[in-house]
Amino acid sequence: MLDAHRLRADFAVFDELVNGKPVAFLDSAASSQKPRQVLDAMREFYEHSYANVHRGVYQLAERATAGYEGARQKIRAFINAPEAREIVFTRNATEGINLVAYAWGLVNLGPGDVVLVTEAEHHSNFVPWQYVAKRTGADFRLIPLDENGELDLAALDTFEGDGRVKVVATTLVSNVLGTVNPIEHLSRWAHERDAVIVVDAAQAAPHRRIDVQALGCDFLAFCAHKMCGPSGAGALWGRAELLEAMEPFNLGGHMIRRVSFEETTWGDLPHKFEAGTSPIAEAVGFGAAVDYLEAVGLEAIEQYEHELVAYALERLAELPWVDVYGPPADRRAGLVSFNVEGVHPHDVAQVLDWEGVAIRAGHHCCQPLMRKLGVAATNRASFYLYSIPEEVDRLVDGLHKAKQSLG
Amino acid sequence: MSEFDQLYRELILDHYKNPRNHGLLDPADAQAEGQNPLCGDEVSVSVRLGEGDVIEEVGFDGRGCAISQAATSMLSDLVKGRTAGEVASMPKEELLDELGIPLTPVRLKCAILGLGVLKLALHKARGTPLPEEWGTSANELVLE
Numbered sequence: 001m002l003d004a005h006r007l008r009a010d011f012a013v014f015d016e017l018v019n020g021k022p023v024a025f026l027d028s029a030a031s032s033q034k035p036r037q038v039l040d041a042m043r044e045f046y047e048h049s050y051a052n053v054h055r056g057v058y059q060l061a062e063r064a065t066a067g068y069e070g071a072r073q074k075i076r077a078f079i080n081a082p083e084a085r086e087i088v089f090t091r092n093a094t095e096g097i098n099l100v101a102y103a104w105g106l107v108n109l110g111p112g113d114v115v116l117v118t119e120a121e122h123h124s125n126f127v128p129w130q131y132v133a134k135r136t137g138a139d140f141r142l143i144p145l146d147e148n149g150e151l152d153l154a155a156l157d158t159f160e161g162d163g164r165v166k167v168v169a170t171t172l173v174s175n176v177l178g179t180v181n182p183i184e185h186l187s188r189w190a191h192e193r194d195a196v197i198v199v200d201a202a203q204a205a206p207h208r209r210i211d212v213q214a215l216g217c218d219f220l221a222f223c224a225h226k227m228c229g230p231s232g233a234g235a236l237w238g239r240a241e242l243l244e245a246m247e248p249f250n251l252g253g254h255m256i257r258r259v260s261f262e263e264t265t266w267g268d269l270p271h272k273f274e275a276g277t278s279p280i281a282e283a284v285g286f287g288a289a290v291d292y293l294e295a296v297g298l299e300a301i302e303q304y305e306h307e308l309v310a311y312a313l314e315r316l317a318e319l320p321w322v323d324v325y326g327p328p329a330d331r332r333a334g335l336v337s338f339n340v341e342g343v344h345p346h347d348v349a350q351v352l353d354w355e356g357v358a359i360r361a362g363h364h365c366c367q368p369l370m371r372k373l374g375v376a377a378t379n380r381a382s383f384y385l386y387s388i389p390e391e392v393d394r395l396v397d398g399l400h401k402a403k404q405s406l407g
Numbered sequence: 408m409s410e411f412d413q414l415y416r417e418l419i420l421d422h423y424k425n426p427r428n429h430g431l432l433d434p435a436d437a438q439a440e441g442q443n444p445l446c447g448d449e450v451s452v453s454v455r456l457g458e459g460d461v462i463e464e465v466g467f468d469g470r471g472c473a474i475s476q477a478a479t480s481m482l483s484d485l486v487k488g489r490t491a492g493e494v495a496s497m498p499k500e501e502l503l504d505e506l507g508i509p510l511t512p513v514r515l516k517c518a519i520l521g522l523g524v525l526k527l528a529l530h531k532a533r534g535t536p537l538p539e540e541w542g543t544s545a546n547e548l549v550l551e
Contacts, residue, residue, distance in 0.1 A: 343473075344446070344448075344471060344472035344473065345472075346446050346472040346474075346513075346514070346517070347472050347473045347474075350514070362445065362446065362447075363445075363447070370447075376446075376447025376470075376471075377446065377447045405420065406420070406423070406473055
């Protein structure tokens with residue numbers, strides 16, 4: 001059983017006061033706080049093992065390479081990928097998806113092909129596909145949501161007549177609705193049509209066990225900063241045979257095998273996709289974050305957040321002037337988006353800030369989804385392994401204040 | 408005074424809940440729309456001019472956060488009786504002083520949206536270009 005109060009001692013930020021009050025940080029879906037174990041690992045690496053990787057013949061460079069490649073091994077195990085060379089370090093999840101959209105999409109898509117994306121996508125898994133579809137002449141189509149904010153799977157077969165479905169891009173967990181998408185089902189559906197499936201796991205990897213082999217997907221992208229790791233590091237997993245067949249994304253140092261005046265050949269996986277100096281210490285911090293989450297237990301984190309979001313939905317249901325979006329608690333990840341009747345989300349977030357409660361207000365990089373919901377913006381409270389029920393209570397108290405003064 | 412009272416002090420709340428000069432004018436001598444895509448604030452402003460291009464009536468419509476709507480309401484009172492030329496070059500500090508609250512950069516855009524839209528309306532009517540600091544759109548103000 002996860003003990004959030006004990007875990008909070010690992011996070012110095014919880015000693016901070018905001019407007020004289022301890023901070024209730026309910027914005028982990030945007031970026032998580034960092035435990036001292038991760039910060040210590042990065043400092044230790046910088047102080048004792050730092051050099052550029054893969055090049056030097058000296059001891060420090062070897063240690064640095066061991067730290068960097070060790071992190072890759074940890075990330076491989078974290079998502080149960082078959083091979084470490086299938087893990088490409090990126091800056092963030094967005095870069096991982098762009099890598100696939102450019103290096104796979106530009107080459108493999110054309111007129112008569114269909115690119116399928118869900119209505120709930122974050123712009124990171126929406127805009128690259130919309131752009132690449134336009135560039136290649138492929139059709140860009142949307143898998144609709146039902147009234148619960150869950151994918152309308154029955155609509156999938158209506159895309160059959162439109163052309164060859166070549167790629168399905170979907171998030172595992174919606175950053176606005178908390179919906180958990182049925183990736184196994186979508187993978188089977190895509191593979192029956194010889195399409196590839198690209199999964200945005202930015203909101204899933206921090207909160208639940210991911211097994212890419214069980215999901216059956218072809219690519220999966222996530223980032224360190226939402227899962228207790230540093231910003232500036234992300235990972236893209238892809239099936240080796242797909243990555244091998246792909247052209248490179250960034251070109252330059254390190255990703256080459258041989259360069260001559262006439263031509264250049266590409267290095268092996270994963271180096272072909274890691275041009276230039278990587279975020280080395282950030283990758284080490286990413287590995288330390290994996291260690292931290294594994295020590296707590298992904299199953300325990302999922303279970304704990306599930307209880308917390310159920311409590312939050314219960315408390316919010318007491319407020320008849322609050323509209324909650326997304327599926328019921330038993331099918332939802334640890335976040336909740338809502339609106340307060342008659343009060344703009346920015347005003348809600350401002351009032352909550354004075355109470356020391358940090359939530360997100362805006363379109364959450366999901367403008368198409370906002371249009372679908374018929375709102376300009378929403379408030380979002382998101383939970384993590386250090387969130388506690390008292391913070392949900394402070395949220396609800398703050399909402400009463402916002403409603404009284406502005407509603 | 409708590410920060411809450413400071414920012415949403417009574418006057419601003421009053422303007423938000425009971426906006427002055429609400430509703431667009433028809434006919435109008437100048438009109439423009441604008442938005443703040445980050446927050447989803449929207450404001451439209453229309454103006455009727457009298458002799459010597461003096462602003463006789465202002466009407467606005469919009470939806471968005473309390474700051475954006477209250478600031479536009481306060482602005483609509485502030486500019487009546489002034490000439491179009493004067494308001495077209497009015498510094499935003501004048502409106503911010505009137506609001507009299509500290510604003511973070513994100514909220515600042517909410518506060519000046521209405522002023523930008525009004526300026527766009529007046530510049531359009533006068534056939535003069537909107538100053539660059541307000542953006543380059545000729546038909547709709549978009550505060551990025």
